[in-house]
Amino acid sequence: GENVEQHPSTLSVQEGDSAVIKCTYSDSASNYFPWYKQELGKGPQLIIDIRSNVGEKKDQRIAVTLNKTAKHFSLHITETQPEDSAVYFCAGSNRDDKIIFGKGTRLHILP
Amino acid sequence: EAQVTQNPRYLITVTGKKLTVTCSQNMNHEYMSWYRQDPGLGLRQIYYSMNVEVTDKGDVPEGYKVSRKEKRNFPLILESPSPNQTSLYFCASSLGGSLNEQFFGPGTRLTVL
Numbered sequence: 001g002e003n004v005e006q007h008p009s010t011l012s013v014q015e016g017d018s019a020v021i022k023c024t025y026s027d028s029a030s031n032y033f034p035w036y037k038q039e040l041g042k043g044p045q046l047i048i049d050i051r052s053n054v055g056e057k058k059d060q061r062i063a064v065t066l067n068k069t070a071k072h073f074s075l076h077i078t079e080t081q082p083e084d085s086a087v088y089f090c091a092g093s094n095r096d097d098k099i100i101f102g103k104g105t106r107l108h109i110l111p
Numbered sequence: 112e113a114q115v116t117q118n119p120r121y122l123i124t125v126t127g128k129k130l131t132v133t134c135s136q137n138m139n140h141e142y143m144s145w146y147r148q149d150p151g152l153g154l155r156q157i158y159y160s161m162n163v164e165v166t167d168k169g170d171v172p173e174g175y176k177v178s179r180k181e182k183r184n185f186p187l188i189l190e191s192p193s194p195n196q197t198s199l200y201f202c203a204s205s206l207g208g209s210l211n212e213q214f215f216g217p218g219t220r221l222t223v224l
Contacts, residue, residue, distance in 0.1 A: 006153075032210045043115075043201050043215030044154070089153060098169070099209045101146075103153035 002027040002094035006102030014110050019080055021105045023090035024072045032093040033073050035064060038104075039086045047088075048075070077107075085109045113138045115216035117202050123222045124192060132187045132219050134202030142205045143185040144169070144213065145177065147198040154201070160185055161208065192223040 003026045013019045025033075031052040036044035050057045050064045050073065057064050061080075066073040073092075077084055090102040115136045124130055136143065144159040146169075156169030160179040174196055176188040185204075189196060199220050203213040 009151075034212070036215075041217075043203075043217055044213075045215065046212045049212070093210055097208065097210055098156065098159075099213075100170075101154040103151060 002030060002092060002098075002100045004090060004092045004100045004102045006090050006105055008105060009103065010106045010108070012108040012110055013080055015080055015082065017080055019075075019077045019084070019107055019109075021075045021088055021090065021107070022072060023074070023092070023102050024070075025092040025100075026071065027092070027094045028071070029095035030071075030092045032099075033064070033066060034091050034099070035075050036089045036091065036101075037086045038089065044089060080109050082109050082111070113214070115202055115204055115214050117200075117216040117219050119219060120217065121220050123224065125224050126193055127191050130189050130192060130221075132189075132200060132202075132221070134185045134187065134216060135183050136185075136202075136204040136214070137183065138204060138206070138214065139182065140204035140206050140214075141182070142208050142211075142213075143179065144203045144205075144209070145175070145185070145187050146201045146203065147171065148201060148218075149198050157187070157200075159209070192221075194223050197221060197223050 006023045034049035037047045038044040063076045141162045145157040146154045158177040160166045202216040205211045205213045
């Protein structure tokens with residue numbers, strides 16, 4: 001079945017710098033890759049998603065890239081701010097149209 | 112306000128005492144799902160429902176039951192809770208299935224002693 005690996009598990013970056021979180025997947029039939037942000041004490045919230053017919057998508061300071069050949073996709077956050085501190089989950093669909101989540105990355109933005 | 116609500120938010124119980132966690136959404140979504148979140152394991156799907164009276168197992172369904180009698184409600188039932196079901200539980204809903212944005216509730220932290 002689909003397996004989604006996410007790295008790193010913890011990431012600390014200086015405020016204003018960029019943060020990159022990487023995920024790999026195993027199911028070649030995967031075609032939907034969402035990213036969720038979970039703030040402390042809250043449920044996850046979708047921040048960006050990408051489908052397999054595009055290689056990159058951007059929304060203000062957030063961008064996601066997808067490499068279908070290598071089966072990996074990445075989240076890029078530029079000009080990081082304190083409110084970017086959270087846990088981020090990547091996910092991928094499998095051939096049964098189920099969503100499989102990665103184990104999460106705790107992002108710390110340092111002042 | 113469009114939202115997913117869960118109750119209770121916190122619950123401490125003992126082994127074997129049946130409990131129900133309620134979930135309700137006001138967005139007229141067909142798809143609803145339950146996840147558990149454990150440290151180092153991320154989010155794992157317990158059960159999901161594509162529509163009223165249609166439910167199916169996720170990746171970790173053992174020890175849980177669900178029902179979908181109405182579109183807006185999707186309760187999670189633990190008939191005989193055990194300590195390994197101590198976890199943070201999230202309900203989610205989406206329009207048109209899992210390959211669309213899922214809206215998550217605020218979570219229910221369950222401790223089984």
